[in-house]
Amino acid sequence: MTGVSDIIRKIIGSLVCLGMILALFTPVSASSGANLRVDVLDYDPYPAEIGKYVDVRVKVENIGYGRADAVSLKIEPEYPFSLDSERNAVKSIGILAPEKAVVHEYRLFVDGNAKVGTGNIDIYYKADDGDAWFKKTVSLRVGSDTFDSKGTIQLSEISSDPAVFMPGDRGTVSFTLRNTATTSTVTIDGQEYDTNARVQSASLRGIEGITVTSDSYSGSGIIGPGDSITLSYNIRIDNNTEDGTYYLDFFMVGNSHAYNNNWRIPVRVDSSAVKVIPSKPLTLTDGEGVFEFDVANSHPNTLNSVSVRLVSDDIAFSPEEYYIGSMNADELFTIQIKARDSGNGTSSPVTIEVDYRNGVNSHSDRVGVRNVGVVQSDSGNTGSLALTFIGLALLVGLPAVALYRRKKQSNK
Numbered sequence: 001m002t003g004v005s006d007i008i009r010k011i012i013g014s015l016v017c018l019g020m021i022l023a024l025f026t027p028v029s030a031s032s033g034a035n036l037r038v039d040v041l042d043y044d045p046y047p048a049e050i051g052k053y054v055d056v057r058v059k060v061e062n063i064g065y066g067r068a069d070a071v072s073l074k075i076e077p078e079y080p081f082s083l084d085s086e087r088n089a090v091k092s093i094g095i096l097a098p099e100k101a102v103v104h105e106y107r108l109f110v111d112g113n114a115k116v117g118t119g120n121i122d123i124y125y126k127a128d129d130g131d132a133w134f135k136k137t138v139s140l141r142v143g144s145d146t147f148d149s150k151g152t153i154q155l156s157e158i159s160s161d162p163a164v165f166m167p168g169d170r171g172t173v174s175f176t177l178r179n180t181a182t183t184s185t186v187t188i189d190g191q192e193y194d195t196n197a198r199v200q201s202a203s204l205r206g207i208e209g210i211t212v213t214s215d216s217y218s219g220s221g222i223i224g225p226g227d228s229i230t231l232s233y234n235i236r237i238d239n240n241t242e243d244g245t246y247y248l249d250f251f252m253v254g255n256s257h258a259y260n261n262n263w264r265i266p267v268r269v270d271s272s273a274v275k276v277i278p279s280k281p282l283t284l285t286d287g288e289g290v291f292e293f294d295v296a297n298s299h300p301n302t303l304n305s306v307s308v309r310l311v312s313d314d315i316a317f318s319p320e321e322y323y324i325g326s327m328n329a330d331e332l333f334t335i336q337i338k339a340r341d342s343g344n345g346t347s348s349p350v351t352i353e354v355d356y357r358n359g360v361n362s363h364s365d366r367v368g369v370r371n372v373g374v375v376q377s378d379s380g381n382t383g384s385l386a387l388t389f390i391g392l393a394l395l396v397g398l399p400a401v402a403l404y405r406r407k408k409q410s411n412k
Contacts, residue, residue: 033066034096034127038073040138041103041262046200046253047143048119051112053084056140060093060125061101068096068127075106076122080114080142083107096127116143150186151179151197151223153254155263157230162359163301164268168239169361170213173204173265174232177252181225197223201253204233209241210248210267235267243270272298274327274354276308276367279334282350283373284315287341291317294334297327299358306356308335314348315372316340327356341374348372 041057048054058075062068071093075083083089084107091104108121119142124133157176165171181195203216214233223229235248247264254261275296282291291310297303306324310317318338327333341348352368 033064034062034068034098035064036068036071036096036125036127036134037061037063038123038125038136040123040140042251042253043140047141048081048108048110050080050110050114050116050142052110054081054108054110054140056106056108056121057103058106058123059101059103060096062096062098062127065098067098070094070127070129071096071102072126072129073104074124074133076124077108078120078122080111080119081108081121081140082111084109110142114142118142150188150193151181151195151225153197153199153223153252153261154178154180155250155261156228158265160267162361164270164299164358165237166273166299166358166361166363167237167241167269167271169237169358170234171237171359171361172232172234173248173267174230175250175265176228176230177202177223178228179223179225184225195225198254199223199229199252201251202231203251204235204265205249205251206235207246207248209238210246211236211238212248237269241269243272245269268300270300272300273363273365274298274303274306274356274367276352276354278370281373282339282370283375284339284341285375286377287345287374289339289372291337291339292334293337293352294332295324295327295354296332297329300329301358302326302328304357305362306354308337309353309355310337310339311351311353312348312372314342314344314346315350316342339372345374347374 038058038060041059043054043056045052045054056075058073060071060073062071073091073093074089076089077083088106093102093104096102110119118139120137120139123136123138125136126133154177155175156178158173159175160173161171162169177197177199179195179197181197184195185192186195187193199217201216201218204212204214206212212233212235214235217231246267246269248267250261250263250265252261252263275294275298277294277296278291279294280292283289293308295306295308297306304326306327307321308324309321316339318340322335322337324333324335348371350370350372351366352370353364353366355362355364357363
């Protein structure tokens, strides 16, 4: 009986090993590494007009590392929206490589009995034929007032505070929307239009590692010909965000019967900061010394409230904290700090710390630990040696003088 059990165990073990080997050689679907993100870019007109058609542009993007082999979109609108044709509900997009995106446009009809407010549409998407559908619900605004002005919006004067963020920083991104029209009216096909530009909504969307903490703007702001408005959004950089330039998507809904504007807003992240480098050896002579350091701002923009502090259990420093103030990018300061040994006269470690501000963000860094050498001057020994040499000279010189005198007298 024991022999039979051993045979069964061996067979089961062999089958398990065979299954593992087959799994290793089984090809993995490229779609397993795909990650789709779906958004409504815009819809025209805005708001959707009661009793009329509205065109909705849906963007699907592969933000994963693998290829999506059979991307599909499906839309299921809720009242008051309906598809122009049920045959257009599903759209087969096909292959979508990493970091690639496509935009598909759906045409919906707004029921004539709809009320002013919002209505929802459900967008379903999947990366492969065998995958389950994922759903995203989007609200569209329904209104009775639309605007058909012909002003043109231009984005300009993009700035941020701080100019270059560090990981973990908070700050503000600002930019200007300008109406480039130069006259108050324009005639197109015999019909006169005003050249105002409207900002019905404006939103800045974050990405992985950067979060937009401000709400989207919504209203009926009007920008006259040649006028402009400035919008500001607060953002937060995650602590683990790597150095580089990132782009946030800015979406603006303007005049009702014009394509909405989509811009990419750059945000720079750079972790380089203040460097503190000893310009001379850190040495105490007879328990005292002056330490000299080069302090350099390696960050791309100005840093404020820069100060350097030395910390040691056995050494006292003056000043305790050396305040520098503002430092421009690549600016270098040389500072001197007096040091006095308060310990047992042996070599001691010194920790170098630096504080500074990048915009409204306070930073405190430990930039290094250095050992301090301790030496004793030999000035006292030099005096003792001099006295010793003088004594030896006297001991040797006096008998020699006496001998010289005796010889001189005998010669006479």
